[in-house]
Structures are given as C-alpha cells and as structure tokens.
Amino acid sequence: MGCSSCTCSCGGCISPPGSVGIIGGGIAGLSLAALLAQRGNRVTVYEAHEPGGKLRRFTHEGLRFDTGPSLFTFPGVWRRLLSRLVEADPLDLRPLPGGLGTHHTPFGSVPLPVPTAHPLYPHWRRYVDEVAPLLPHVETLLTTPPHLTSAAFLRASTALGRVTFPHPSAESWLRSRRFPPALHHALAVHSLNAGVGPGQGSVLYALLPALMAGDVSRPAKGMGAVLDALLAFCAARDVQVLSQTPVTDLRELAHHDRIVSAVDPSRLARLLGERVPDRPLTVSGVALYARLPEHLRGRLLVTSVVTPSDYARFAAAMQVRALPPDTLALVHADASLSDEGQLALLLTAPASGRAYAVDHPWVQGQVRRVEEVLGVSGLLSGDAGVLALTPEYFVRGGAVGGAIYGQAWPAWRSGPFHPQPYRRSGRLWQVGTGVHPGGGLPAVLGGALIVDRLMNRA
Numbered sequence: 001m002g003c004s005s006c007t008c009s010c011g012g013c014i015s016p017p018g019s020v021g022i023i024g025g026g027i028a029g030l031s032l033a034a035l036l037a038q039r040g041n042r043v044t045v046y047e048a049h050e051p052g053g054k055l056r057r058f059t060h061e062g063l064r065f066d067t068g069p070s071l072f073t074f075p076g077v078w079r080r081l082l083s084r085l086v087e088a089d090p091l092d093l094r095p096l097p098g099g100l101g102t103h104h105t106p107f108g109s110v111p112l113p114v115p116t117a118h119p120l121y122p123h124w125r126r127y128v129d130e131v132a133p134l135l136p137h138v139e140t141l142l143t144t145p146p147h148l149t150s151a152a153f154l155r156a157s158t159a160l161g162r163v164t165f166p167h168p169s170a171e172s173w174l175r176s177r178r179f180p181p182a183l184h185h186a187l188a189v190h191s192l193n194a195g196v197g198p199g200q201g202s203v204l205y206a207l208l209p210a211l212m213a214g215d216v217s218r219p220a221k222g223m224g225a226v227l228d229a230l231l232a233f234c235a236a237r238d239v240q241v242l243s244q245t246p247v248t249d250l251r252e253l254a255h256h257d258r259i260v261s262a263v264d265p266s267r268l269a270r271l272l273g274e275r276v277p278d279r280p281l282t283v284s285g286v287a288l289y290a291r292l293p294e295h296l297r298g299r300l301l302v303t304s305v306v307t308p309s310d311y312a313r314f315a316a317a318m319q320v321r322a323l324p325p326d327t328l329a330l331v332h333a334d335a336s337l338s339d340e341g342q343l344a345l346l347l348t349a350p351a352s353g354r355a356y357a358v359d360h361p362w363v364q365g366q367v368r369r370v371e372e373v374l375g376v377s378g379l380l381s382g383d384a385g386v387l388a389l390t391p392e393y394f395v396r397g398g399a400v401g402g403a404i405y406g407q408a409w410p411a412w413r414s415g416p417f418h419p420q421p422y423r424r425s426g427r428l429w430q431v432g433t434g435v436h437p438g439g440g441l442p443a444v445l446g447g448a449l450i451v452d453r454l455m456n457r458a
C-alpha cells in the first residue's frame with residue numbers, strides 16, 4: 001500500500017517522507033534529490049563548489065564550455081528518470097553523426113558502429129549478433145535493484161552470463177572471439193569506460209559498442225542541458241541546492257532523517273574517519289577545451305578516438321601512476337554547438353593528482369600524436385585560450401588522485417550491475433560514481449533510480 005503523504009505516482013512507497021541531506025551536487029546527487037523530493041521528502045543538497053561535478057558549464061575567455069561527458073548514451077535510462085518524475089523531456093536529443101566515432105588503432109581505422117560497406121562489417125555483424133540477446137535487458141540491469149528475488153533482474157543477469165561466461169575480462173572475451181586486430185583493438189578501448197584497461201575491465205565494457213546500438217546523441221544545447229534540466233527538476237520540487245557548502249563533518253547533517261553520500265566513496269570514508277582501502281585507482285584525465293579552429297571546421301569528424309598503441313603498457317603505466325608513452329585520446333569537434341564551435345580533447349592520464357598544464361611536454365607530445373594520426377595541425381590554435389582540467393582539478397571534486405571512476409574494482413564486480421554498498425548503515429546511503437563504477441551518466445542516473453527505490457522501501 002502506498003504511503004499517504006507520498007506525492008509520487010508509484011503507489012509503493014513504504015518509508016514516510018522526511019528530511020534528506022545529500023552530500024555532493026553532481027549528476028548523481030541532483031538526480032536522486034529530484035527523485036526523493038518527488039516522493040515528498042524535504043531535500044537539501046550540499047555542494048562543495050558549483051552544482052554539476054564533472055559536468056559543469058564553464059565560461060572561459062568569453063566562450064562557454066560544457067565539461068566532462070560529450071556522448072549521451074542509453075537514453076532509455078534518462079527516460080525512466082523522467083517517467084518517475086512525471087516530466088516531459090527537455091533535452092531535445094540529437095543523434096551524433098558518426099555514432100561512437102572513428103577509432104584510430106595501430107592496425108587501421110574503424111568507425112563504430114561499422115558501416116555496411118566497410119571491410120570489417122561481417123566481423124562487426126558477428127559481434128553485434130553475439131551481444132544481441134543482452135540488448136532487451138540492458139535498461140533493466142542499469143535501473144533495477146540487483147535483488148535475486150526480482151524476476152527481471154534474474155532474466156537480465158542470466159542473459160549477461162550467457163554472453164560473457166566464462167571470461168573474466170574484456171580482453172579475454174575479445175581474444176576468444178578472434179576478431180581482426182583493428183576491430184579487437186577498437187572494441188577493447190571501451191573498457192576505459194570503467195576507467196581500467198581491457199585486461200582489468202569486465203567483459204561488459206567490451207560489449208558496450210553493440211549495446212549502445214548506435215544510439216549516441218547529445219542535447220541540442222550541449223551536455224550542460226542535462227545539468228540545467230536536473231537543476232530545474234530540483235527547483236520545481238523545492239530542493240535546496242547549497243553551492244560552496246562543503247561537508248567536512250557528518251555531524252553537520254545530523255538534523256536530517258537520512259543522509260546520502262553522492263561523493264566518491266573514499267571521500268565518504270574520510271568523513272567517517274575510516275581508513276581508505278588500498279585499491280588500485282581508475283584513470284584520470286587532462287581535458288582540454290578550446291574554440292574549434294576555423295581551418296578545421298568540416299575537416300574533423302564529430303568524434304575521433306585515438307587508442308593507446310599497447311594496452312598492457314598503457315595499463316601498467318596507469319597502475320603506477322606514470323605517464324604512458326601514448327594514451328587514449330578522444331577528440332570531440334562540435335561545429336554546431338555554438339557560433340564558434342567547440343573542441344574537446346580528452347587525454348587519459350594517470351590518477352596522480354598532478355596539474356599537467358597545456359605546455360607540459362607530455363601533453364604537448366600527446367597533442368602532436370593526435371594531430372599526426374588525424375592528419376591535421378593546430379588543433380588547439382583557436383583564438384581563445386585553452387581551458388585545461390587536470391587530475392589536480394578532479395582531486396578537488398573529491399576523487400583520490402583525480403581518479404574519474406574512483407577506486408578500481410576487480411573485473412567480476414566492476415560493472416554497474418553488481419550489488420553495490422548502497423546502504424552504509426541505518427540512515428546513511430550512497431549513490432554516484434564509485435558506487436556504480438564505470439558507465440558514466442547512464443550508470444549514475446540508473447544508480448539514482450535504484451537508490452531512490454531502495455530508500456523508499458527500507
């Protein structure tokens with residue numbers, strides 16, 4: 001039976017509404033705030049800086065940049081959030097030309113999804129067919145509490161097991177399929193969605209290109225529209241979002257009935273006075289944002305991916321927090337986003353917590369490598385300055401060493417589908433990156449849907 005003061009339409013709330021304090025106003029904290037407020041809770045979000053976390057709207061030298069994600073995937077998860085909030089979709093999602101982009105590997109270039117006329121298409125088709133049984137279950141897995149009593153969850157987990165068994169890692173699964181080296185190398189790069197190399201990442205990440213089924217988009221007004229939408233949903237439900245309000249002691253939140261940590265679990269551990277477990281870290285990055293230079297308009301694809309030449313060497317460097325000789329680079333050149341066009345160059349870097357400036361020799365070397373591979377020059381020569389976000393910046397957002405996905409999990413539990421420590425104790429809960437490792441926005445939004453449901457049935 002539904003709780004009488006609940007304002008949502010699920011009819012299944014058991015916990016009476018009360019006061020909830022959420023630590024962290026990133027995408028996870030804001031989406032959960034809106035969901036809990038929808039159920040009649042009084043919600044306050046405490047944000048150390050400005051809302052958005054890794055997805056922020058920055059103005060730099062007169063230009064507006066949306067930082068963090070550039071690809072919006074698994075839109076069904078977003079639609080489930082809208083449905084729970086009874087909101088129309090404000091995003092106006094536009095398909096990104098070229099889908100996941102052209103992947104430049106040492107064995108040749110591979111557009112993903114592979115077009116029918118491409119010589120690798122038959123192998124891509126075989127890959128897509130193998131992954132197909134999992135397709136109907138992905139949204140369920142991303143948005144359903146992993147309970148063994150849930151028939152939908154069991155069906156989805158069985159489908160996942162059938163596709164991936166008995167392989168412990170993305171690399172092992174790919175090797176067993178004997179794809180041509182260029183396709184193998186291009187698919188393997190997607191294990192970086194878990195922040196680790198293909199030898200460490202779960203098989204699931206090697207399946208992502210097929211599971212996304214070419215449905216890669218971005219809001220017409222840029223990824224910042226996701227943040228704008230969540231802030232509007234929060235405002236409409238009287239959520240208090242307090243900027244520049246870091247939580248330094250959990251006792252500050254003692255007056256709330258329930259507390260949710262939407263910050264990196266290692267930061268929560270510190271707030272609880274616990275020792276941070278000694279686990280390897282996921283990767284960090286150097287994210288460079290600039291005006292799209294005039295001479296490159298129309299010459300660059302929207303998304304280009306330049307892979308590391310050797311994943312084992314790359315992963316070994318990341319593990320000891322050293323700079324790899326060559327790294328994963330994602331170039332996102334969006335001429336349609338504003339009058340000026342925007343260029344984002346994201347270089348994967350170790351979670352060293354260091355500030356590698358644009359003129360750092362390693363950064364310069366990687367930019368030159370990307371230019372050579374793409375056959376262009378002057379990538380960062382747009383007439384405004386370059387905004388550089390480095391591992392040091394990501395440390396300020398709360399992650400040890402600036403690790404974008406927090407500490408690394410072993411492959412067997414590194415997907416967003418494994419039971420996570422959602423509930424830390426009676427009234428303390430967790431959501432967001434690190435609790436739903438990898439996967440970016442879909443995992444974080446799906447995690448908020450899961451935790452909202454669990455909290456209201458606890």
Ligand SMILES: Cc1cc2nc3c(=O)[nH]c(=O)nc-3n(C[C@H](O)[C@H](O)[C@H](O)COP(=O)(O)OP(=O)(O)OC[C@H]3O[C@@H](n4cnc5c(N)ncnc54)[C@H](O)[C@@H]3O)c2cc1C
Nearest residue numbers: 024026027028048053054069070071247398432433440441
């Ligand atoms: C360069 C880059 C590219 C990416 N590309 C993609 C992509 O293409 N597609 C995709 O889906 N995902 C992508 N992602 C991942 C995606 O951006 C993240 O998964 C998501 O934004 C994480 O949201 P979050 O709320 O869990 O964490 P965060 O964004 O880290 O939010 C945590 C918030 O907590 C605040 N905080 C920390 N400590 C405290 C404290 N003590 N008190 C109060 N507040 C505190 C921080 O300031 C921050 O605002 C990318 C990320 C990066 C960095």
